[in-house]
Amino acid sequence: MSDKKIRVMVAKPGLDGHDRGARVLARCFRDAGFEVIYTGCHQTPEQIASAAIQEDVDVVGLSCLSGAHRYLFPAVAKLLKEQGADDITVVGGGIIPEQDFQLLYDAGLKAIFVPGATLASIVDWFNTNVQPRA
């Protein structure tokens, strides 16, 4: 019997060592029955895109609390696209002002989660919008 699972990569791009939120999310995704690849802090967009492809994830969740999301999030989306992997859903979260949302959506991100988003609402979004591809 086929046993499909959502594979998620939780990644922290750039010079931001605050990964409590990312770890809480990783744990929460585990409890939702997803397979979660966590790659740790201080990742370049190139490392994240390459690892996402090697791991065949369905979705990459980027966390950034440093304010550099305007550069880092689109960079990951662009690299995935260049490598023919734009079927991988990219979402982001962190301290992200509302006026930046459109720029990130235009760059290909499918959702932005900011402080106040409940874990349940994030898992719900994943279950509704992400299909395990196999």
Added chain:
Amino acid sequence: MERVKRIKAGDVRTASRLIRNLEDGMIEARSTIKHIFPLTGRANVLGITGSPGAGKSTLVDGLVESFRKKEKTVGVLAVDPTSPFTGGAILGDRIRMQRHAEDPGVFVRSLATRGALGGLAKAVGDAIHILDVMGKDMIIVETVGTGQQEVDIINHSHTVIVVLIPGMGDEIQAIKAGIMEIADIFVINKADREGSSKLRREIMAMLDMAPPTAFAAGWRPPIIRVENAFEPEGFNKSLEELSSTIEKHYQHLVKHDLIGSRIRRKAVMELNEAIRTCILEPVLNRLIADGETETMIEKLINKETDPYTLAEDVAKRYLKDLNL
């Protein structure tokens, strides 16, 4: 077959997706393996096992670095546990290996155990074949953090490295069966910590008492000390020693014609595994789908019958040629 061609050309997406399809138990993925299987057997497969937190992933990272310096391409399969309650998993071995993420000569894939009990994931055997056909020279398989009994790694590896750390228990641990018996090489990791000399003595004493037959063609598992990974100079030196010991072990297998017995061990395991997949799983799935499983469980709980009677009845229906 187009897919096989792409894997032979080293295409990461195709390979990773195929591994995914195998993990998910998709039948069409098996047909690709049928084409891949005859092409395998070129890579040197290395197994790394040891308790949780022993430093396996960090050692793998160091070995990758050392193999890359020798211009060998490397594939890594890193296994972490699946939650028995939610089916989810956190696959965190990669954290230690991310410096190689952009190196096209290195392919790292994390797998969750999904209920497999031997310290690996069910798809590992086929995933090794895929990395092999991609052309990886060295394939490193990192098990889950193991206890004493998760020894499936021996069925897949040319060389098994057991990673130990000081302070894990008294000398009785060293004479127990299981994981302590499968090592071709021991690593005492975090050897700058207290208790590492004692651990070394315990392993030595255990090896001294082993019957000579335990050492294939005279290979007595060497013990390599590896100190603090945050002090790169000493760490890298130990890793060079480990990497050359791995090479020596491989030469030993070749010289004494021992590779064949390891290949045979893997063949036996793969055959049993495939029979289970092709016979047992479809039957179990059918019983679940028909609601029969539930009925049988109820009967057992109410003591109306016993598990053997039920299983024999299932076997009689599905396996007509067996004389039960």
